[in-house]
Structure formats: structure tokens, C-alpha cells
Amino acid sequence: MVTTKSLKKKLISGDTLFDVVNFILLSCVLIAVLYPLYFVIIASFSDPDGIYQGKTYLLPYKPNITGYKIIFGYKDLWMGYANSLLYTTVGVLVNLVLTLTMAYPLSRKNLIGRGFFTFLMVFTMYFSGGLIPSYLLVRKLGMLNTIWALVIPTGISVFNVIIVRTFFQSSIPEELYESAAIDGCSNTRFFFQMLLPLSTAVVAVMVLFYGVGHWNTYFNALIYISDRSKYPLQLILREILVVSTEATRGMGEAMRREVAANGNLDKQRLAELIKFGIIIVSSLPVLILYPFLQKYFVKGVMIGSLKG
Amino acid sequence: MRHSAEHREIQRNLRKQKIRFLKNNWDLYLFLIPGISYFILFHYIPMYGVQLAFRDFNPLQGITGSDWVGLDHFQRLVTSYQFWPILRNTFVLNIYGFLWTFPIPILLALMLNQMRQQRYKKFIQTIIYAPNFISVVVVVGMLRVFLSPRVGFLSHLFVALGAKERMFIAVPEFFRSLYIGSGIWQTAGFGSIIYLAALASVNPELHEAAIVDGAGKLGRIRHIDIPAITPTIIIMLLMALGSALAVGFEKVFLLQSPLNLPVSEVISTYTYQVGLVDGDFGFSTAVGLFNSLVCLVLLILFNKISAKVTEVSLW
Numbered sequence: 116m117v118t119t120k121s122l123k124k125k126l127i128s129g130d131t132l133f134d135v136v137n138f139i140l141l142s143c144v145l146i147a148v149l150y151p152l153y154f155v156i157i158a159s160f161s162d163p164d165g166i167y168q169g170k171t172y173l174l175p176y177k178p179n180i181t182g183y184k185i186i187f188g189y190k191d192l193w194m195g196y197a198n199s200l201l202y203t204t205v206g207v208l209v210n211l212v213l214t215l216t217m218a219y220p221l222s223r224k225n226l227i228g229r230g231f232f233t234f235l236m237v238f239t240m241y242f243s244g245g246l247i248p249s250y251l252l253v254r255k256l257g258m259l260n261t262i263w264a265l266v267i268p269t270g271i272s273v274f275n276v277i278i279v280r281t282f283f284q285s286s287i288p289e290e291l292y293e294s295a296a297i298d299g300c301s302n303t304r305f306f307f308q309m310l311l312p313l314s315t316a317v318v319a320v321m322v323l324f325y326g327v328g329h330w331n332t333y334f335n336a337l338i339y340i341s342d343r344s345k346y347p348l349q350l351i352l353r354e355i356l357v358v359s360t361e362a363t364r365g366m367g368e369a370m371r372r373e374v375a376a377n378g379n380l381d382k383q384r385l386a387e388l389i390k391f392g393i394i395i396v397s398s399l400p401v402l403i404l405y406p407f408l409q410k411y412f413v414k415g416v417m418i419g420s421l422k423g
Numbered sequence: 424m425r426h427s428a429e430h431r432e433i434q435r436n437l438r439k440q441k442i443r444f445l446k447n448n449w450d451l452y453l454f455l456i457p458g459i460s461y462f463i464l465f466h467y468i469p470m471y472g473v474q475l476a477f478r479d480f481n482p483l484q485g486i487t488g489s490d491w492v493g494l495d496h497f498q499r500l501v502t503s504y505q506f507w508p509i510l511r512n513t514f515v516l517n518i519y520g521f522l523w524t525f526p527i528p529i530l531l532a533l534m535l536n537q538m539r540q541q542r543y544k545k546f547i548q549t550i551i552y553a554p555n556f557i558s559v560v561v562v563v564g565m566l567r568v569f570l571s572p573r574v575g576f577l578s579h580l581f582v583a584l585g586a587k588e589r590m591f592i593a594v595p596e597f598f599r600s601l602y603i604g605s606g607i608w609q610t611a612g613f614g615s616i617i618y619l620a621a622l623a624s625v626n627p628e629l630h631e632a633a634i635v636d637g638a639g640k641l642g643r644i645r646h647i648d649i650p651a652i653t654p655t656i657i658i659m660l661l662m663a664l665g666s667a668l669a670v671g672f673e674k675v676f677l678l679q680s681p682l683n684l685p686v687s688e689v690i691s692t693y694t695y696q697v698g699l700v701d702g703d704f705g706f707s708t709a710v711g712l713f714n715s716l717v718c719l720v721l722l723i724l725f726n727k728i729s730a731k732v733t734e735v736s737l738w
Contacts, residue, residue: 133640137534141547144531148551148608151565154576158568167574217458220451227441232455236462242719244469245711247698251486252469270461302450331558334673338699349560356564357677390568394561401556409549412556416616 159183159391163384166391182392185385192393194344195351202347203329206266210325211318213270214279219306221276222283223292240273246338253339264339265329265347275324278418282317283310285418320415323408327401352397356390476709489705496709505693513670513689520603521663527607528614529656533644535615536622551612562605563677567592570601593680598687602678617659621652657735664725669718690714 157175158166165176186192220226221233243249249268258264287310295305311318333349340346476496478489500506531551538544554562569577570591582588591597625647633643672691679687688696690710698707722737730736 129639129641133537134539137537138540141534141538145547145550148554148612151569151608152553154569155565169574169576169579172576213458213461216454220454223448223451225444226448226451227444232459235459239462239466241722242470242715243466244471244473245708245715246694247704247708247711248469248472248475248486249465250699251472251475251704252465267461268465270465271458276458296447302448303453306454327556331556331560332673333558333560338695349558352558352560352564353677356560356567387568387571387574390564394564398557398561402553405553405556406549409552412552412613413616416613417620 155391155394158388159395161388163381163388166388167384181385182388183396185389186392186396191343191346191351192348192355192396195346195348196397198345199330199348202262202265203326205262206269206329207322207325209266209270210272210275211321214272214275214321214325215311215318217271218276218279218283219310222280222287224284224289236273236276250338259339260342260345262345265335269328269335272325272328275321278415279314279317279321282314282418287313316411316414317418319408319411320418323411324415330401348397352393355393473708473712475705476712478705480704492705496706497713499706500709500713505688508685509688509690509693512686516599516602516670516675516689519599520606523603524607524611524614525660525663527611529618529652531611531615532618532622532652533648535619536648537640537644548612552616553612554609555613557609559674559677562609563674566601566605566678590682592678593682595683595686598678598683602674606674618652618655621655622648625651653733654735657729657733658737661722661725661729661735661737664721669714 154171157173158171159182160175160178160180161171162177162179163181165171170176217236221229221236223229226232253259253264253268256263258267291309292305295309300309331349333347333353336347336350340350472486475486475489477491477493478486479492479495480486481489484490535544535548538547566577569575570581572578572588572590578588578591581591592601629647630643633647638646670689670691672695675687675689676692676695679692691714694707694710694714697703697710726737
């Protein structure tokens with residue numbers, strides 16, 4: 116009796132210790148992930164000198180919106196923004212059409228040639244022609260410097276087709292097809308009138324996965340787009356945040372005005388400050404939508420992890 | 424004799440069934456047309472174009488018309504003084520990256536799964552998944568401002584920890600740590616979802632029975648949770664190992680500087696450099712093909728081993 120009691124006690128205290136350590140470790144993880152994001156936000160509202168002297172750690176130093184004023188006057192950034200919105204919208208539409216139409220027949224277990232078509236698709240995950248043959252193809256198709264180079268060669272992600280196919284298979288019972296067929300409903304009508312309305316969850320997941328992908332990528336634009344007026348946001352960001360110390364080139368006008376208005380402002384320090392604001396402004400669409408859409412992202416990964 | 428007659432009968436019925444299926448469901452194949460055309464045009468035609476690796480590309484004659492040079496490009500590749508360092512960089516970056524980025528999501532999932540405060544747990548999840556949706560350009564941009572000498576807080580932190588003040592972003596010694604560290608920051612949280620999903624499917628009765636038997640939390644993690652996610656771990660392991668040579672282009676390219684090039688030039692950036700910057704199409708294709716083939720062979724190899732040892736296989 117005594118021994119079981121003490122055993123239980125030991126066990127409980129061991130588990131309590133575990134819970135405490137677990138709580139502390141996860142809180143550290145939380146801070147490590149959150150702080151950089153938080154720092155960007157407070158820095159973007161700070162006085163450039165505050166950042167420069169390391170006075171901005173927990174709260175903005177002399178909060179102001181000088182940085183944002185300059186950013187809003189920076190035309191190239193907004194041009195990139197508009198381009199990216201266009202590329203993302205058109206890109207997602209192309210992705211949806213191709214992915215949904217591909218996944219539907221593959222989700223039908225009795226489709227003749229299903230194995231062959233699946234192989235044809237999955238093989239491209241493991242082997243590809245590589246950069247140059249793809250580039251030459253896009254060039255030959257006359258897509259260089261057009262939106263099509265950004266939305267068509269990336270038309271389908273195999274992984275996403277598998278997610279949608281698995282979703283169709285697991286959420287639409289086979290009997291539904293059969294009874295629809297008996298009622299004289301064609302596969303095409305079934306797709307539009309039954310399947311799609313029942314699949315809004317997976318369509319939402321696809322819009323998100325593809326949408327975030329288009330918004331965040333720059334590689335295809337780097338190789339296919341040379342006309343600066345067609346640059347997506349990420350390439351403009353690359354110029355400002357990564358490549359150049361000449362971040363101020365296009366911002367010159369707005370920046371000169373601010374410097375003239377306030378003699379204490381140092382141009383180089385201002386350029387650093389602006390970077391924080393630009394990070395915020397460029398990530399805004401994703402960050403605003405993210406909390407509402409998080410459950411769909413999680414859902415997508417979960418469907419994808421089902422082996423179908 | 425009877426047997427073969429029966430067999431023929433079955434065969435005939437099967438064919439009839441197939442014909443009936445095709446007759447009733449021909450429109451399903453219409454659905455496949457856009458997707459399959461896409462794969463043929465943008466994946467299989469470039470695969471056919473990979474013969475460029477064996478040709479001396481001439482823009483006037485096109486891919487199939489250019490002169491055949493056999494294995495010249497490959498010979499040039501393996502004898503190039505740049506080749507081994509680049510191959511080494513690619514492997515080392517991948518292996519270090521793998522050692523760090525593979526276990527962390529698993530640990531996070533196991534820890535989150537034990538978390539009792541549900542609302543706090545949800546909050547942590549929301550935050551640690553978020554960086555996954557920030558673009559690499561922004562992540563590298565953040566690294567740059569955090570590390571800029573005297574200004575950035577990370578650079579303050581490093582100096583406080585005893586590092587010498589310098590351009591951390593540009594020096595070769597820091598390249599791998601920055602690449603991997605920022606990768607963990609960005610993807611580890613989101614990577615834990617797949618394991619959390621596997622953990623959610625564990626039967627709670629198992630845990631209850633274990634508690635009755637006097638098992639503590641650590642014991643339950645070891646004997647219930649870890650076995651439950653092992654198949655998932657192996658699948659993820661296979662995918663990671665199969666891409667041992669496939670270091671992504673986007674982030675490495677952004678982190679490159681003339682100073683750190685000796686450790687930061689990897690196959691994908693080299694392919695870009697010699698192909699699209701220097702215009703050596705044939706050679707670049709050969710480098711890419713070499714990369715693809717090594718990846719493919721590794722993947723098949725690891726999958727075979729896994730199928731034998733653990734009975735888990737990718738296909």
C-alpha cells in the first residue's frame with residue numbers, strides 16, 4: 116500500500132517535472148520564432164537612430180511613420196505589388212483548372228489506365244529535364260517576358276494533385292457515382308454539380324497552397340522576366356533587401372523630401388529603416404489572411420499525409 | 424482444357440467490361456487532356472531536351488540539330504577544378520541541414536502533443552507555423568538587417584556571445600549556420616504538423632492503459648508515441664535522403680556573396696551561373712542531368728533499403 120502510494124507520487128512528480136520543462140522549452144521556441152517578427156514591426160515604427168544605437172528591443176524608439184511615408188511614395192514597389200497580384204490571381208486560376216480536372220479521373224478507382232497516368236505524373240517528381248531545356252522551351256513558345264512564363268510552366272504541382280485526388284477518394288463514396296450514373300448523370304455533370312460543391316474545403320486548400328507559392332517565389336521571374344516593369348514583388352524586394360545598397364534609387368524623391376524636412380535624418384540610416392517597413396508591407400496579404408486560413412493549411416497537410 | 428476455356432471466358436468478360444466502361448465514361452478522359460498535355464509539354468519535352476547534355480548547343484540549329492559531342496561535357500565537368508568543391512558544398516550543406524532540420528519538427532510535435540494548456544498550445548502553433556508563409560526573399564532580407572554590423576540585434580547577440588564584429592552575412596564561416604538556422608526558424612513549426620496528425624490518430628486507450636500500468640510521460644512517449652509516428656518518420660526520411668543533392672536554388676542564391684562563394688556555390692546555383700549567365704547551355708544541362716541522375720539513384724537505393732528493412736516504401 117505504502118509502496119504503490121509512493122510510486123504514484125514519484126510518477127506524478129516526474130510527470131509534473133516533465134510538464135514544467137516542456138512548458139518552458141516550448142515557450143522558448145515561441146519567443147525565438149516570434150521575436151524576429153516582433154522586432155521587424157517595432158523597428159519599422161522606430162526612429163532610425165534608435166535602431167542604429169540598439170535602443171529598439173522591446174518597444175519602438177520615438178514611434179513615427181517616416182519610413183512608411185517613404186515606402187508609400189516608392190512607385191516600383193507598388194508596381195511589383197500590382198504585378199504579383201495579377202500573377203497570383205491568374206496563376207491560381209490556371210492551377211485550379213489543371214489540378215482539379217487532373218485529380219478527378221484519377222480518383223476513380225475503376226478508370227482504365229489509372230496506373231499509367233499516375234506514373235506519368237509522379238515520375239516528373241523524381242526526374243526532370245532541368246533548367247536549360249525548360250528555359251529553351253519557354254523561349255521557343257514565345258513566353259519570355261510575359262505573364263504566361265510565370266503561370267503555365269508551374270501549372271500543376273504533383274503533390275497537390277495527390278492531395279485533391281485523396282480528398283475526392285475519401286470524401287465521395289463510390290455509391291454516389293453509381294447512383295448518379297443510374298440516374299443518367301454524366302461524369303462531366305457530376306463533376307460540376309456534385310463533386311465541386313462538395314469539395315470547397317480542398318479547393319480552399321489549393322487556392323492557399325498555390326496562392327502563397329505564386330506570391331512568394333522569384334525564381335521563374337528571375338529567369339523569364341527581364342523587363343523591369345513586369346517584375347513581380349519578390350524581385351523588387353530582392354533589389355531592395357538583398358542585392359543593393361542602392362535601395363534608395365527609386366525612393367530618392369520621397370526620401371529627399373523627408374531629409375529636407377528633417378535635417379537630423381541620415382540617409383543611410385533611413386534606408387535601413389525603410390527595409391523593416393518594406394518587409395511588413397510585402398508580407399501583409401499573407402500575414403493578414405493567415406490567422407483565418409491557418410486551419411485550411413493544416414487540413415491540406417493532413418489530407419496529404421493520408422496514403423491514397 | 425476446361426480450365427483454359429473458363430479463363431478465356433473470364434478474359435472476354437473483362438474485355439467487355441472494359442469496353443462498357445470506356446463507352447460510359449469516355450468523358451473522364453477529356454478531363455485528363457489538359458493535365459496530361461501539361462505534363463508532356465512542360466516535363467517530358469524538356470526531358471527529351473536533356474540530350475543537349477551530349478551536344479554542342481548552337482542556337483541556329485536548335486536542340487536536336489546541334490553537333491553530338493558525346494560525353495565531352497561530363498568529362499569537362501569531372502575534370503573541372505570547380506566540380507569537387509561544388510559537389511562537396513552541396514552534400515555538406517544537405518547533410519548538416521538534414522541533421523538539424525529533420526529531427527526538430529519531430530521533437531516539436533512530441534512536445535506539443537504533451538502540452539496541457541490547450542489555448543496556449545494553439546497560440547504556439549499559430550505562431551510557429553507562420554514563418555513558413557513568408558517568402559525567402561523576405562527571410563534573407565530579415566537576416567541581413569538583423570546581422571548588419573552594429574545595427575542588427577542578431578549581430579549584437581553574436582558579439583555578446585564572443586564573436587568578432589564583422590559582416591556575418593558575407594563571411595564563409597557563417598554561411599551554413601545562417602542557411603540552416605533560418606531554415607529551421609522558417610519551416611520547423613510547419614513541418615511538425617504532419618507528425619502531429621500521426622500522433623492525433625493514436626488510440627487514447629493505449630495511453631490510459633499505460634497510465635494504469637504506471638508509465639510516466641517519458642515512457643509513454645517512448646513506447647506509444649514514437650512507434651506511432653515511425654512510418655511517417657521513415658517516409659519523410661526517404662524523401663529527405665532522396666533529395667540529398669537537391670539544394671534549392673532560391674535561398675542559396677540570395678545568401679551568396681563573392682566572399683562566401685567557396686562554400687556557397689552549389690549545383691543548382693552553378694547550373695544557373697554557367698547556363699543562363701555564361702550561356703554555356705550544353706554544359707549546364709550536363710550538370711543538371713548529373714544532379715538529377717544522382718538524386719534518382721539515391722532515392723531508388725534508399726527506398727529499396729527501406730522496403731527491405733522496415734517494409735515502408737514510397738511506391
